Amino acid sequence: MRVNAYAAPAAGQPLAPTTIERREVGANDVLIDIEYAGICHSDIHTVNGDWGPQPFPLVPGHEIVGRVTEVGSGVSRHQVGDRVGVGCMVNSCGECDRCASGDEQYCVQGMVGTYAATDRDGTTTQGGYSTHVVVDADHVLSIPESLDAAAATPLLCAGITTYSPLKHWNAGPGKKVAVVGLGGLGHMAVQIAHAMGAEVTVLSQSLKKQEDGLRLGADHYFATSDPDTFEALAESFDLVINTVSARIDVSAYLGLLDVNGALVNVGAPAEPLDVNVFALLSNRRSFSGSMIGGIAETQEMLDFCAEHGIASEVEVIRADQVNEAYERVLASDVRYRFVIDASTLD
Numbered sequence: 206m207r208v209n210a211y212a213a214p215a216a217g218q219p220l221a222p223t224t225i226e227r228r229e230v231g232a233n234d235v236l237i238d239i240e241y242a243g244i245c246h247s248d249i250h251t252v253n254g255d256w257g258p259q260p261f262p263l264v265p266g267h268e269i270v271g272r273v274t275e276v277g278s279g280v281s282r283h284q285v286g287d288r289v290g291v292g293c294m295v296n297s298c299g300e301c302d303r304c305a306s307g308d309e310q311y312c313v314q315g316m317v318g319t320y321a322a323t324d325r326d327g328t329t330t331q332g333g334y335s336t337h338v339v340v341d342a343d344h345v346l347s348i349p350e351s352l353d354a355a356a357a358t359p360l361l362c363a364g365i366t367t368y369s370p371l372k373h374w375n376a377g378p379g380k381k382v383a384v385v386g387l388g389g390l391g392h393m394a395v396q397i398a399h400a401m402g403a404e405v406t407v408l409s410q411s412l413k414k415q416e417d418g419l420r421l422g423a424d425h426y427f428a429t430s431d432p433d434t435f436e437a438l439a440e441s442f443d444l445v446i447n448t449v450s451a452r453i454d455v456s457a458y459l460g461l462l463d464v465n466g467a468l469v470n471v472g473a474p475a476e477p478l479d480v481n482v483f484a485l486l487s488n489r490r491s492f493s494g495s496m497i498g499g500i501a502e503t504q505e506m507l508d509f510c511a512e513h514g515i516a517s518e519v520e521v522i523r524a525d526q527v528n529e530a531y532e533r534v535l536a537s538d539v540r541y542r543f544v545i546d547a548s549t550l551d
Contacts, residue, residue, distance in 0.1 A: 209550040210335035211524050212262040216254035219528045222550075225264060225331050227339045235283050235342045236275035237291065241521070242333035243268030243358040244543040246389065246450050247473065249531050251321055255475040259321050266333030267293040267319035268361040270354050271547070280342040288354065290346040290507070291338065292361035293497045295319050295330060299343065307499040309344075334527065336550050346504050349511035356516035359389060359542040360507060362497065363517060367394035367446060368506040369498035370469045371401060374444045378402040383438075383445040383461060384423075387414045390448035390471060392541040393517060395421045397506075398446075400513040406442070408434070408458075417540065435460060440488065448472050455492065459484035467491045517542050523549040 212223045230236050248265035250256050269291040273283050283289060296317035297309040310316050317324050320332030332338075348357050367390055376382050382403040384394040391407070398405045399422025406425040407418040415426040427434045440463050447453060450472040458468055459480075466488065470478075480492055498506065510516065518541045522530055530543040 213252035264331035269333035359517035370495035386449040456481040
């Protein structure tokens with residue numbers, strides 16, 4: 206079937222309306238009528254060529270919420286009419302040890318991204334800035350009906366990207382967690398860490414979002430532009446989640462960690478980051494990274510957010526506003542995620 210979409214024709218070029226072909230629904234496939242598609246900073250990096258050559262023309266979007274309109278003959282976990290979601294991956298080998306343990310995002314053969322990737326049938330995946338998508342049923346999530354559909358959309362990337370490291374590094378009662386940046390990822394990290402029971406501190410360049418940070422669940426809020434911040438907070442945290450997609454002074458942030466503390470990068474800057482090894486040796490600190498989460502963990506995150514009333518704060522836009530939205534994301538002019546109303550693609 207041919208469906209309406211918005212695509213980037215080439216690196217750095219404005220997105221424009223187009224049509225793309227979706228495959229027929231196979232035995233283990235689900236056809237989704239897309240209601241909302243989130244805009245992630247990763248979309249912008251990809252279409253601008255920041256992360257290398259891409260298979261243009263390219264339809265971005267890996268935060269997708271919609272309704273099931275058709276299921277394959279072998280599908281039992283999803284039914285027509287179900288509210289479902291699709292995140293950053295649409296396939297994996299399903300056979301390696303990592304897939305078997307629920308870490309499909311680290312599949313030995315390489316997980317298949319929701320866009321700009323080669324699917325198992327050899328076709329190039331196209332993302333959620335479109336009216337419909339066909340996805341392998343094992344990579345489709347159930348979206349709790351208690352969550353607002355638009356506000357739930359960014360959970361498929363921003364939510365799981367922050368939930369996974371918070372869980373892995375045992376954020377909870379008695380733990381002090383710092384979140385670097387209060388943007389699309391950061392505002393989710395604050396809510397989730399707070400709901401897990403941790404003492405949460407926001408480290409932002411300025412104090413202009415302090416009121417938001419405290420409202421979202423932060424206990425403390427500091428400006429990193431103030432050099433006294435790093436001295437005052439030295440050796441204070443068990444875990445620091447860095448959500449920004451720009452260069453930071455890694456060694457300075459490592460200095461904020463207590464013994465056995467971890468600095469975990471979930472933001473993905475295009476440039477390499479420098480690390481002073483002595484900042485790691487002191488206090489047996491670690492500098493790590495984390496990429497989204499597996500399918501089971503993503504479903505766990507969605508259910509956790511529904512239980513605790515957690516959602517993204519979003520600005521819903523028409524499809525023809527996507528290029529303006531990209532510019533506003535780069536200017537940090539959104540609180541906190543843009544979500545495309547897919548009905549405006551018809």
